[in-house]
Amino acid sequence: xxxxxxxxxxxxAQPGSRLGLRERKKIQTRQAIRRAAYRLxxxxxxxxxxxxxxxxxxxVSPSTVFRYFPTKEDIVLTDEYDPVLEAAIxxxxxxxxxxxxxxxxxxxxxxxxxxxxxxxxxxxxxLVRDVPALRGRSAEGMGExxxxxxxxxxxxxxxxxxxxxxxxxxxxxxxSMQEAMMYWVEQGQTEDVVALIDRTLDVLGRGLTL
Numbered sequence: 001x002x003x004x005x006x007x008x009x010x011x012x013a014q015p016g017s018r019l020g021l022r023e024r025k026k027i028q029t030r031q032a033i034r035r036a037a038y039r040l041x042x043x044x045x046x047x048x049x050x051x052x053x054x055x056x057x058x059x060v061s062p063s064t065v066f067r068y069f070p071t072k073e074d075i076v077l078t079d080e081y082d083p084v085l086e087a088a089i090x091x092x093x094x095x096x097x098x099x100x101x102x103x104x105x106x107x108x109x110x111x112x113x114x115x116x117x118x119x120x121x122x123x124x125x126x127l128v129r130d131v132p133a134l135r136g137r138s139a140e141g142m143g144e145x146x147x148x149x150x151x152x153x154x155x156x157x158x159x160x161x162x163x164x165x166x167x168x169x170x171x172x173x174x175x176s177m178q179e180a181m182m183y184w185v186e187q188g189q190t191e192d193v194v195a196l197i198d199r200t201l202d203v204l205g206r207g208l209t210l
Contacts, residue, residue, distance in 0.1 A: 031069050033058045038123045045112045046131045076127050080143045082148055085109040089152050098153050102173055103201045109195050123188050129185045142178065146170050176200050 015192045016209035040049040053073055055062040069075045089105030096104070113121060128134045147161075152160040180200040184193055 009058065023132055026068075027110055029058075029060065029064065033065055033068060034075060034120070037072075039175075041127060042123070042159070046106065046127060046134075048118055076124055076131075076134055077137055077141055079124070081109070081113060082145055084112055085145075086148055088112075089149070094156075096136065098157050099169065101156060102149070102153070102169075103205065106173070106177070106201065107194060107198055110197055114193060121193075125181050125185045129182055138178075142174050146174055155159055173201070 033054065035052045035093065036056075037049070038083040040053060040057055049072075051065050054061050054072075054075070055065045058065070058072070069078060082121055085105060088108040089101055092104055092134075114143065150161045150163075150166050152165055153159070156174075157166070159166050177197060177200060180196050181193075184191060184196055
């Protein structure tokens with residue numbers, strides 16, 4: 001949930017879903033490309049790793065890489081986290097306040113992500129911190145996530161999805177989480193990231209007081 005880029009459905013996003021053979025093969029190909037890319041980024045650096053080299057390491061053609069990821073940045077920034085977060089918030093009790101639903105949904109989804117994708121999450125956050133091109137593009141992914149969250153919260157509250165107060169709350173949550181993840185990287189990624197996110201959302205919950 002670091003960047004919340006435009007998500008694609010995967011077993012991580014929908015653990016209980018039954019996918020067809022074609023969709024499973026797409027997921028396997030996408031994951032193979034990602035794994036190859038992260039390995040090469042670690043060995044040679046992000047800027048020195050070409051898409052052709054990633055394709056060769058993943059045993060696919062460069063055109064296949066571009067079919068799944070239009071740019072090299074998308075290999076890092078495209079994730080399956082938005083559906084996890086959306087499902088977690090929708091599962092919260094109807095009587096729960098919108099802000100608390102976001103808080104608990106975020107924490108629940110982070111636990112799922114860490115259980116299934118902690119290694120990839122670590123790699124992604126390090127790259128976003130270290131590569132300027134990725135930091136710039138990550139803002140686009142946050143915009144997509146903000147629209148998704150506004151829609152979910154609008155359904156819970158009866159407000160319009162473009163409501164100003166709703167947008168402010170969602171933007172504050174996403175920006176705070178982004179900052180928390182960068183702090184996590186700077187501290188060596190040794191802290192409990194769920195506890196760190198909980199601490200971050202607590203700051204918002206008490207009205208930004210120190």
